[in-house]
Each structure stands twice: as C-alpha cells, then as structure tokens.
Amino acid sequence: MKKPIKIIIWGLSAGLVLALAAGLGVMWPFLTYPQTTVSIDRLAPLQVPAQEQFMAGIGVRDITTPIGIPKMGYSAWARQADGFRTRLKARAFYLKPVAGEPMVVIQADLPASSLLLLRKVSEAVARQTDVAFHNISLHATHTHSGPGQYLSSDFYNIFGSDNPGFDPDVFEFLVSQIADAVIAAFQQQRPAKVAIGTQSIYGVTKNRAMGAYVKNNNVAGKQQNDAAALRAVNPQLTLVRIDGQTDSGExxxxxxxxxxxxxxxxIPPFTHPYHGDVWAFFERDLEQRIASHYQPPWQPVHGPFEANHADNNPNYRKGMRGDSETRRIGLALSDQAWQIFSSLDSQLTDQVRITTAQRELDLLDPVSDPDKLLCERAIAGTAIVGAAKDDEVFPVSYIPWFQRGWPDSGERDCHREKRWMLSGLQQWALAPSRYPHKLVLHVFQLNELLLVGLPFEITLEAGNRIGKAVTKVAPESVEQVVVSSHSNGFFGYSVTDEEYSAQWYEGGHTLYGPRTTEFLARQSARLVKDMSLQPGLSEMPESWAFSLVSRHFFPQERKPEGQRMQVRVPRFVAGTVDTEPYWQWDYVDVATSDMELHQPLMQIEASADGEHFTPLMSGAFQPVSDEGYDMQIRYLEDLQHGMSRYQLRWYNPQVAIPGQWFRFQVAPRSGLAEITSSAFR
Incomplete structure (x- = not known):
C-alpha cells in the first residue's frame, strides 16, 4: 500500500476514533447516571383580606452552597468551588397594591435563572403567602462564579459546568433558602411607597461582539474599535426604590x-471561589450608603439583576481582569445608583398600580410557534466551544470551525449559517427534550415601568427590537420598557438575524435559530397586549414533572473529632498594579461538610491594646465581615480526625494605624467554640 493512502486511512481512522470518543463523552451521563424526577403542583395561594394602602416587604436569605459544587458559566473551563470571596444572596421584594394581586420579584446571585427552581419555590410559598404562581418572577445576576446543577434541562446541567448532572441537594437547598426569603418578605410587609428612576451610564461596559453587532442593518457606523465598543452598549440603569413605614410613622x-x-x-475562568462578580460590590456598597445616609431601623436591601446584556461585558482594563477591576466597576455602578436613589426622595408615592401576565409555552409543541419562526429543535453551534471574546482558551478557541466568525456558507437547514457542534452526532445523541424547551414569558407593569422578563441572554440590538415591538402596544402610562435577560429560566442566547449570520459565540449559542429574536418580539408584544385586556393573565399547566440526569456533589459527611487551631500567624501581602493587598491566615477547622457557608462565619476585630477586642466597623453601621465584599475563605486540604485546613483573607485592610491591633474571628461550628487568630498590625 502506498504511503499517501496509508496516511489517508490513518487520518480517517483517527477521525472516527475522535468522533466515537466525543459521542461517548456526550452520551456517558445519559447511559450511566440515574434520573431524578421533580414534581410540582400549582397550588392556590392564601386568601388574605384586602388592605387600604400599598404594602411592601423585603426578605433576604444566603444561597452560598457548600464547597465542592461545580460552578456554572464557563462550562468546561469552570472549576468546583473551594470557598467564597463574596457570599451569594437571594432577595425577595413583595409588592401589594390596594387594587389587584400582590407580586414578588426575586433577585438571585446565580449564574442563570431556572424554571424548575421558580415553580418549586412558588409551590413552597403558596400555602404561606397570598402570591399566585403567575405573580412570581425569578431574575439572576448571571455571575459566572456561582453554583450550577439546578437547572431545568439536561443540556445546561451537563454542559454548563465542568462536571455533569442535576444535583437534588443543590436544588433543594436553593428552593428552601429562596422560599424562606419570599415568606419573610410577605410576613414583614408594611405600608410603603415607591419611586422609579433611571440614568444612562457609559464607561463601565463594552460590546464584546462588535464583529457581529456591525452586521445589523440599522447600525450606521461599522467601526469595530475600542471607542465604538464603549458606545455599543445598553447604558440604562433602572432602579425601583421602596420605602417602608417605621413604628413611629415616618x-x-x-x-x-x-x-x-x-x-x-x-472574574475570569479557572478561578475557584464563589463570587458575586461586579454585582456583589454594586449590591453591598449601595446598601451601606443607604444605611449610612438614612439610618433606617432595618438593614436596607439592594437586589440588582440583568437587563439585555448578552454582548455587554464589564469594561475591565486590558491585562487586569480579576478582583481589583471587578471591584472598581461594581463601585462605579454603586456611585451612579446612589445618585438615582437619593434623587427620588421627593418622588415617592403610595399610589401604586401593578399588573402582571405570564404565559408558558412548550417549544416542542408546534402550536407554540404559529408563525414557524423557530427551528424545530435546538442545536448548539461550534462557536460555543470557541468561547466568547476575551474568554478564549488556547488552542481550541483559535481552531477553524470553533473560532468565532466562522459561519457555514450554505443554508442547508433552518439553522442556516450555524456549524453544528459534533455535526449529526449532536442530533443523534441529544434528543430535543434534553434542551430547554419549556419557555416562560413574564411581564409586569409597576406604575410607569414595564418589565419584560425572558429566559435568554439578549444582545443589545435584539433587546432594542423586542423593546420597540412591546412599546408599540404598551399602555399610554408606560414611560420606560426594560427587557430583562435571565428571567424564569435559561435558553441560551437571542441575537438578531444579522448577528446570527456572523456566528460569533452569541450566535452559535442561539439554540433555536436565526429568527429567535423575531419570535420573542412577537410573543412579548402579544403578552403585553393581552395583559392590558386581562390583568393577571395566567396561562400555565396545573402541574409539572421534570426528569433530569442527576449526580450528588455535596461534600461527604465527616464528623469533626479534632480541634480548631492556628497553623500560621497572619501575614500581610502587599498589593500590585492589578491585585489587592490583604492579610492572610491559615487555620484548621471542621470539614467542608460542616462549614455551612450560608451561615455567618468570619469577621475582623480591632483593639487599641492588643488584648481587648471588639468588632471592627466599616463606617458607623457595617462590621467588617463576610457579609461585605472584602473577606474570603478557601479550602486547602483535608486532614485527619474530620478536620480540614483553610485560608482566610482580609482584602483592602486598614494598615499602618498607630496603636491599632486586629485579628480574625471565626464563629462556632459543629459544637466547636469560636476561634481567633493571633493579633496583628
């Protein structure tokens, strides 16, 4: 046999082996993992007597899952969590008008929203609140440093993280904590007022997909430079302020x-700690400003979440991506939000009108798409593997076909320019039901604000087109329309037809084809129009059953039989151009199964003599603790006797203060008393 023929045969054989390996990798969880079925019934809420004034309540619960849970957002480049830099929270805002039904807006520091999570929370709170299923919406910050494994589809539970499978323990934990937040908001309701403000903010974001964005027919300038990327963003920060009546009547x-x-x-790929990303600094800094300025008798709560953001990245400086830049951008957002919040002092009103509508569609049912705008089944494109701009991983992101901007030249099927990941193998290995297909559209009007919640990551121009379609049919009282990504589920991306043709990451991740945005625009406008005719519209099943490939990631129980102890005295690490300074302390504590990261754990104490310590305060009201954004815990290794080794860090510390001493203080765990570090200064 001649050498060229041998090479061809070898190449074909190697290709076949690779294809089989890839197919086995895709199919392995489906062949070997058990199925978990979650059933949900649509229960009626409590019947509560009407009141004569607008009422509101806010509830907060910690949703920081244990060490060892896979993080979602960077897919195969993500890592399992080894602790946290900032805690993750869920915040529930209960709003009850005099006329009409109450509504709850849930904000969660999670990588994605989840229809399964929304429905189970709704079931859990039905018997204890007066909030109906169709009046609850779940919105996410889309941090890429939060837990996965709780979503409604096998596709994202398997491919959204570096480890596959729906985790019933993660899911039940999130359900319990978020439901508790909603119940607390209901129970703590009081007479209230609201005001709504908005402001344009440029400079904190940049368009990461300019090569696709300039394909849009209505984009006049086709520049793709850095200056153009800073302009091609959604700059609107919209804030709903809620004030409550105190016991004294003010x-x-x-x-x-x-x-x-x-x-x-x-926060980039390959990092380990949980992190709320820019949102954590944005959330907590505004809360501290409100507390310091107004001094209310309760802790103020700020719950920000996504608008249409799909191609809008944080504007971190080149080569400096990470904690320091994330902090800078988050605090810049807080500066602007504070200007809005404080400007609303004189605009608060108790005359509040709320209307809602929610419709659930199954995209596997042709009736859901009468205009046949969507492809019959979801398909992921090769551009997903290549990753989004600034998230490239060598060499895969630079290989033709996986590289962004490498569309298919033909129109062989509904997906047109999209190159199918694994070609026909994807279609064979993943049935349409494995992809997300139960779609919820949710809209609500709160006075002059109309919010459209969609379970997609929606690009700037896609959001503009959906917003225009909705505005045409919106009531005259609407002054502002917000299109909110990552609401009530996750379906990947939605780009314009023109952006889809470029097949950047965003287009490759638009699962249902090039006319997805057109479909969403029509359906959103239809729902808004229907809401005007029938406030409180609810079109959804009476029950749900989700069957998902499952796996458990919660840490294995290890009974602590040792003692907490210091390993090293605290040491100071100076900051650099792109890193923050910090004090670091290594110590021994209970195993990861007993750390209960969702409970208060650590704070900094201060002393003038090195012997008598009290909590160090940040301003007049906020202790320096893990409730803020400058304390971190990381798991290092397991030790004998059910103990583990950890490292604590205090970032951006007070330094060089004459006569001032500090120490780490760690709260009790599993029956073991609190522990403190050696004093340092």
Missing part, C-alpha cells in the same frame, strides 16, 4: 431592586 428606605446590562464575567 417612611424610611427599605431598599431597591434595579436592572443593568453587564455580564457577570469580571
């Missing part, structure tokens, strides 16, 4: 929820 700020378009990608 009104003080309870908090706010807000929307802004910025990806939760300030």
């Amino acid at each position: 009104f003080k700020p309870m908090g706010a929820f807000s929307t802004f378009a910025i990806h939760g990608t300030g």
